[in-house]
Amino acid sequence: MDRMISKTVWITGASSGIGEASAKLFNAEGAYTILSSRNLEALRRVQSELKHPDKALLLPIDLERYELAEEWVSLAIKWRGSVDILLSNAGLGQFSRSLETSNAIERRIFDINYHGNVALSKALLPYFVEANKGQIIVIGSIAGKFGQAKLATYSASKAAVILYYESLRQELKDTEIKIQVVSPGFIQTSVTLNSLDKNGQPLNKNSPAQENGMPADVFAKKLMKAMQSNRFHIYIGRKELLAVPFHALLPKLFYSILSK
Numbered sequence: 001m002d003r004m005i006s007k008t009v010w011i012t013g014a015s016s017g018i019g020e021a022s023a024k025l026f027n028a029e030g031a032y033t034i035l036s037s038r039n040l041e042a043l044r045r046v047q048s049e050l051k052h053p054d055k056a057l058l059l060p061i062d063l064e065r066y067e068l069a070e071e072w073v074s075l076a077i078k079w080r081g082s083v084d085i086l087l088s089n090a091g092l093g094q095f096s097r098s099l100e101t102s103n104a105i106e107r108r109i110f111d112i113n114y115h116g117n118v119a120l121s122k123a124l125l126p127y128f129v130e131a132n133k134g135q136i137i138v139i140g141s142i143a144g145k146f147g148q149a150k151l152a153t154y155s156a157s158k159a160a161v162i163l164y165y166e167s168l169r170q171e172l173k174d175t176e177i178k179i180q181v182v183s184p185g186f187i188q189t190s191v192t193l194n195s196l197d198k199n200g201q202p203l204n205k206n207s208p209a210q211e212n213g214m215p216a217d218v219f220a221k222k223l224m225k226a227m228q229s230n231r232f233h234i235y236i237g238r239k240e241l242l243a244v245p246f247h248a249l250l251p252k253l254f255y256s257i258l259s260k
């Protein structure tokens with residue numbers, strides 16, 4: 001798609017799943033791609049599988065260390081003089097009952113999913129404001145639209161993300177800076193496998209919903225289309241997306257069906 005040619009797109013969580021698939025697609029469409037996550041080896045593997053590996057910068061970041069966000073942004077900007085688009089996608093799941101989830105686990109989930117994403121946006125936005133252009137797409141979740149057993153912390157972190165960026169969009173409404181939230185349904189990635197259990201360890205167990213979800217490369221194509229629309233909050237997935245309006249309209253019935 002022409003809109004990607006020569007754009008510089010920064011993708012966090014680029015070492016796997018949605019971020020990896022998006023990085024591969026954007027790069028194949030001609031974008032200069034900045035690949036970020038913690039695991040440099042995994043980023044190297046993704047780079048080697050890009051159509052244009054020479055049009056990629058590997059920028060390892062750990063969102064838990066979000067006090068470094070300004071340094072990361074300086075490095076990203078230095079590469080090509082600017083960043084046009086940030087796909088703020090990195091995230092971590094949690095799967096444990098609330099009373100078994102320690103404060104430390106809750107803090108970790110919020111540090112990555114909320115504070116890390118927000119700090120990165122806030123470090124990049126001054127450049128966007130000065131140029132009066134730029135685009136941030138943050139990945140939310142349908143889980144941020146309704147509560148579910150064993151997902152309290154994850155859902156709360158995603159709800160916080162959605163409302164933060166909705167507010168930010170209002171603050172920037174008279175500028176050329178575009179802010180969007182894209183909320184996936186069930187996408188075939190390692191998100192459930194990587195989710196923290198009650199001991200703060202990866203769950204290492206997948207859910208049938210995840211396994212039968214939308215393939216990540218299909219998601220990436222829909223994401224690229226969504227980025228070109230002027231809608232603020234876009235949902236991408238399959239029939240599970242119906243849970244959002246169902247919950248909003250008939251919450252009692254929704255939870256009675258969910259508990260069966």
Ligand SMILES: NC(=O)c1ccc[n+]([C@@H]2O[C@H](COP(=O)([O-])OP(=O)(O)OC[C@H]3O[C@@H](n4cnc5c(N)ncnc54)[C@H](OP(=O)(O)O)[C@@H]3O)[C@@H](O)[C@H]2O)c1
Pocket residue numbers: 012013014015016017018019036037038039040042061062063064089090091092093112139140141142143183184185186187188189190191192194210213
């Ligand atoms: N798949 C779904 O069904 C689904 C549904 C709703 C929302 N989402 C959201 O989609 C986003 C992408 O997840 P995914 O499904 O692609 O899962 P994934 O395969 O587990 O990918 C998560 C990515 O986040 C990175 N990451 C984790 N912790 C990080 C940290 N501290 N600092 C920097 N990067 C970190 C991981 O890389 P490293 O391990 O290399 O750091 C990885 O690249 C997440 O925000 C997730 O919540 C997914």
